[in-house]
Amino acid sequence: MLKNKTRLLIIAAGTAAAVAVLVILTFMNQGFLDIYRAYRQDRELTLNIKAAQAEADSLRSEIERLESDTAYIVRIAREKIGMARKEEKIVKFVEVSD
16 A cells, blocks of 8 residues: 555655746747747748848849840830930820710
8 A cells, every 4th residue: 555655645746846847948938939939030030131132133134124225124114214315205194084
């Protein structure tokens, strides 16, 4: 009978210790939850950096084209700024509401 009580006491103490260790590892500073949050933040920041690098590459390409490609410059001037050559006339169409 004493052996059974001792055995149960040892099992209960071991279980309590295991639960305490899991709680400490999960919720303490730099525990599993903090590590997981840091991992998610790192992943999000990495995606932001990749997006910013892609945008920077696109802008560099745009700068190179604007510095060297005269046909591109003419197209941009016509489409975005509405410029025309001396002999051309610009016609704008306006929608009429009923």
